[in-house]
Amino acid sequence: MPVDEATPAVRPAPTGPARRAGSGSRATPRRGRGGRRSERLAPYVLLAPALLILLLLRFWPLLLGVNFSFTGDGERDGSAVGLANYLELARDPLFLGALRNVGLLVLLLPVAVAIPGLLATFIYLRVPGHRLYRSVYFFPAVLSPVIVGAIFNLLLAFDGPLNALLGGVGLGPVDWLGDPDVAMFVVVGVHVWATFGMALVVFLAGFATLDASLLDAARVDGASLPQTIRHVIVPSLSRTIQFVVVTTMIGMLTSMFGLLYVMTSGGPEGSTYLPEYYIWIQQGQLNRPALASAASTVLFLIMLVVGLLQISLLRRAVREA
Amino acid sequence: MKQRAVWSAVLVAALALAGCGSAGGTRSPSGGADGKLVVWDWKSGEASAAAYLQKAKADFARKHPGVTVEFVAQPFEQYYTLLGTAIQAGKGPDVILFNGGGQIRDRADALLPLDDYLAEDRQRLTGWEAFSKDGKTYAGPVTLQGHPIYYNRTLYEKAGLDPAKPATTWSTFVADCATITTRTGAKCFALGNKEGFGIQFFLSVLGSGVLTPQEYDDWIAGRRNWNSPHVKRIFALWKETQDAKLNSDGANSTAMFNDSFAIFQSAKAAHVIGLMSDVGHWKDFSEFLTAEKLGVMRAPVVEPGATPSLPYDGGIGYGVARWTKDPKVAADLVRSLTSTDALKSFYADAGAIAADTTIDVSQGGPAVTTIVADLKAGKPALHVALSSKTLDLMGRLSQQLLSGSVTVDEAVKQLAASDQAG
Structure with missing residues (x-):
């Protein structure tokens, strides 16, 4: 904080500027020099x-x-190369694709926040079986991304159960992890599935602070469910929503590596690269530590901007409280 | 405001420092304590390598009784990342296991040239080329890695084809595949290209059926003519196999290791381009299909003038780090690790084709005897000659070729640019 x-x-x-500002007019208590x-x-x-x-x-x-990041790789190891690494990044379609995917994650953020928000609302409104759902929804949050990835690899395989199901109802198979237009959404979907339980718990905690009399009043006034959500629940939970937005954003930007590694390895056609994965490939597989440093610096700057935005958002939320 | 000032100060300081030091680390000799050698590999944890290592250790202990050897098994997925860190730090293992080709060549400047130390093994072992760069040898080969076309003889029989006479030309091969698919329902090729490895094997295997021997040798020697119609033909052929539905479904989302091999083992596809050592090899397949029902064939002739051959190189080999204290002792450990006795165990237990060609394999079944017999006429694999960067690009382009989002001309153009850039 x-x-x-x-x-x-x-x-x-x-001796600081405060003293100078006071220009000696304020009396300071006299003590020994050592003290x-x-x-x-x-x-x-x-x-x-x-x-x-x-x-x-x-x-x-x-x-x-x-x-x-300003030095070279391989034969030019240790010598200054200026901005060469950054220029190479700017020209590398793979890195640009990774940055585009970061943008996509930001765009998908509202969905990732809305899903736990909606489900928490239903649990709060005590839909039948809400106790069961509360624990079921949280369950995936305790699984490691590698396990989640492996499970969905099996489910989403071309000859896997999901495609068999689609075939059963007369729909053609979808190459979930092999189609570059689909794969990124699938991975994000799995990530949301695996992590929304945590956000759901935060939402439920927010609901606990909700003034029940407001809901009752809305009900007495004959508000429909969408109206209740829009005019009562969302305004009352604005701080919780902001907090979930910030934490979900951080989660999406920093902890997708495991899933990507297990599910797509950045493929197909490089369509699911994220900067982290790119850095790992350049450093670990292609032996380009300096280029990886440059990519890391770019990722750091992005995270810095995102982080500062989030801090200001949180600060505003605290001030409103 | 204050925060912004701090950050700008940090960045300014960083930029002021920029361009000194090195991402590759310093190269001061600091590893290798006296009387102890540390070996990094990804094999020593496996049960199938136990007897091999035991023999190698015993051999080394006879030569250097005072030196202890510690084997550190690293997870293969992280191996080159960890090694990169050790190289940057300029200290770490004394003896290092490497894959042949790009992985060792990219890191050759961290290794000691071993030509003088390993001169005596030159004749007995083969596969040196994959561990050499600019005329210097950086590792002693342990296994050979190559890419035979394995086929399921049972499926051939069921389809009414003669399993002893697999097709020798591309057109008969495609016709045979059509017969197999109609009569047994099995696909022609089990293909896994999720990691982008499928194209590498395809290039090396079918390449010898397309390129003339001269073009092939030129490619290996580094004179790669990407504009030649034959090179383009290989990539066009890759696309054709997909368009003609010869490949198993969902190749771009099927992992080669080991989903595509599982497709072959479960007889859902008649052929697979596999490996000779490690995984996806004759011993793995024999366990499912039985040794008698596993066939090995050379690439069919696609373009007249080509002479199909078995593509193979040194598979894995041990190199010596530049920073080791006593290179002679470390090189002796490499010699022990590549001794005939030790390699014999590795062949028998792990099913690897050892770099030592004097080992008798006649008990291993028809597939392995065919492979070893083919070694003589074999040539280095085409893909091993390419840099890891070009291979990475080729992996992505191959997926685009399968899905039809790039043309063969465009793919070859990009590959040429990457290959010529270094």
């Missing part, structure tokens, strides 16, 4: 362990990665 800048936890050092120095240093000493850990384990590797 961001620290509120208006209330610093530590008194500002007297003042230790007081001045104390916050830095106390912050040092956390800062060092951040510097060493976060920023330093980050800097190295960015640095590597």
